[in-house]
Amino acid sequence: xxxxxxxxxxxxxxxxxxxxxxxxxxxxxxxxxxxxxxxxxxxxxxxxxxxxxxxxxxxxxxxxxxxxxxxxxxxxxxxxxxxxxxxxxxxxxxxxxxxxxxxxxxxxxxxxxxxxxxxxxxxxxxxxxxxxxxxxxxxxxxxxxxxxxxxxxxxxxxxxxxxxxxxxxxxxxxxxxxxxxxxxxxxxxxxxxxxxxxxxxxxxxxx
Numbered sequence: 001x002x003x004x005x006x007x008x009x010x011x012x013x014x015x016x017x018x019x020x021x022x023x024x025x026x027x028x029x030x031x032x033x034x035x036x037x038x039x040x041x042x043x044x045x046x047x048x049x050x051x052x053x054x055x056x057x058x059x060x061x062x063x064x065x066x067x068x069x070x071x072x073x074x075x076x077x078x079x080x081x082x083x084x085x086x087x088x089x090x091x092x093x094x095x096x097x098x099x100x101x102x103x104x105x106x107x108x109x110x111x112x113x114x115x116x117x118x119x120x121x122x123x124x125x126x127x128x129x130x131x132x133x134x135x136x137x138x139x140x141x142x143x144x145x146x147x148x149x150x151x152x153x154x155x156x157x158x159x160x161x162x163x164x165x166x167x168x169x170x171x172x173x174x175x176x177x178x179x180x181x182x183x184x185x186x187x188x189x190x191x192x193x194x195x196x197x198x199x200x201x202x203x204x205x206x207x
Contacts, residue, residue, distance in 0.1 A: 028163050029075040029115035030206075036171060038202020040064045044089050045176075046193050057093055062086040064103075066200055070111070078111040082127065082155070084177070084198060088136065100136040101194075105129065105177055107155045119163040127155035131179035133194065151181035157198070166206070173200040 070080025
């Protein structure tokens with residue numbers, strides 16, 4: 001009888017914290033609006049064409065930022081709008097920049113979350129929207145690129161939300177942005193398949 005009482009006390013002491021944590025988890029997965037912002041680092045995945053003299057063109061990666069706002073519809077689903085800006089992918093020949101590609105990408109996203117871990121919520125995200133590439137052409141180097149290019153863009157990423165409090169969370173995310181843009185070069189070549197890998201770190205506030 002005494003052993004049964006001890007076991008009951010131990011079981012109850014284990015269940016009470018678990019019940020409280022589950023309640024917190026429900027709060028972290030609540031419906032509501034949110035806003036977020038952060039930095040982006042973007043490796044590129046395309047090959048630049050050779051310049052007019054046949055020299056190899058080297059493309060560098062880019063830094064930028066992103067902002068997003070959305071609404072969590074269910075424990076496992078949120079809808080959001082995201083804007084991402086990149087300062088520019090420098091394209092160099094022999095150490096000199098001949099042109100630079102800056103980007104603006106706006107997508108409407110569907111975010112599928114796993115709230116089972118309470119404060120730690122992994123997710124996958126799929127989005128569709130538009131991409132604009134701004135070309136800073138260094139004409140004295142002979143790049144002769146058009147000034148801008150607009151096209152459709154798709155976004156597919158995976159990430160993790162880490163709740164610091166009920167309202168504030170940290171966010172890390174990586175994946176791919178795949179635009180349909182093509183940038184024509186005066187020599188007859190073109191830049192195409194301009195997809196890149198956004199690696200994001202940010203903060204969000206949940207209302």
